[in-house]
Amino acid sequence: GAVVSQHPSWVICKSGTSVKIECRSLDFQATTMFWYRQFPKQSLMLMATSNEGSKATYEQGVEKDKFLINHASLTLSTLTVTSAHPEDSSFYICSAAGGGNYNEQFFGPGTRLTVL
Amino acid sequence: AQSVTQLDSHVSVSEGTPVLLRCNYSSSYSPSLFWYVQHPNKGLQLLLKYTSAATLVKGINGFEAEFKKSETSFHLTKPSAHMSDAAEYFCVVTPSGTYKYIFGTGTRLKVLA
Numbered sequence: 019g020a021v022v023s024q025h026p027s028w029v030i031c032k033s034g035t036s037v038k039i040e041c042r043s044l045d046f047q048a049t050t051m052f053w054y055r056q057f058p059k060q061s062l063m064l065m066a067t068s069n070e071g072s073k074a075t076y077e078q079g080v081e082k083d084k085f086l087i088n089h090a091s092l093t094l095s096t097l098t099v100t101s102a103h104p105e106d107s108s109f110y111i112c113s114a115a116g117g118g119n120y121n122e123q124f125f126g127p128g129t130r131l132t133v134l
Numbered sequence: 135a136q137s138v139t140q141l142d143s144h145v146s147v148s149e150g151t152p153v154l155l156r157c158n159y160s161s162s163y164s165p166s167l168f169w170y171v172q173h174p175n176k177g178l179q180l181l182l183k184y185t186s187a188a189t190l191v192k193g194i195n196g197f198e199a200e201f202k203k204s205e206t207s208f209h210l211t212k213p214s215a216h217m218s219d220a221a222e223y224f225c226v227v228t229p230s231g232t233y234k235y236i237f238g239t240g241t242r243l244k245v246l247a
Contacts, residue, residue: 052235060239060240061237061239111178115233121233122183125177126177130175
């Protein structure tokens with residue numbers, strides 16, 4: 019099956035710093051990648067959808083300047099949390115779609131971000 | 135508009151007894167439906183998916199689900215629960231021709247020894 023990796027799996031940073039999370043599709047070309055945020059004991063909340071080579075589409079209420087998404091190649095998307103604050107602490111999950119897999123997203127293992 | 139309703143936020147079963155996690159959906163077109171499992175601090179693992187083929191879908195770890203169009207349901211079942219099944223389960227619908235997922239709110243399954 020299709021494999022998606024995320025790096026790092028967890029990160030702790032100081033308030034005001036920026037953090038970059040990478041999402042890679044390891045064995046297929048991902049035309050579309052998704053970034054989700056998950057609060058404890060809640061479902062996944064879609065933050066944005068990105069297509070390779072074009073600007074990401076953000077969901078309502080998600081700050082574009084705070085959560086920078088880049089999808090520069092068919093196997094890599096990055097999420098940068100800029101000027102992180104404690105309220106940005108969360109579990110971030112990416113997923114990838116494409117390669118002829120009809121309607122299906124393949125999920126990464128997630129990144130736990132803690133902002134002190 | 136498409137939506138997914140997971141009817142139970144928590145389900146508790148004894149080990150060795152059947153599991154039933156309920157999911158109802160609303161979709162204007164022929165949807166694809168998925169069940170995912172999430173263990174604490176982990177990503178989502180696909181259990182099974184329905185994509186307009188057989189209505190009874192068999193998945194991993196003994197789980198299966200039946201697509202019932204007349205009832206707009208896609209309930210997840212397993213004949214005999216195992217302790218390792220304790221996790222959060224998400225039902226997902228995606229309209230035909232799109233990758234965008236619509237998530238249910240999740241059902242936390244607890245398995246009692």
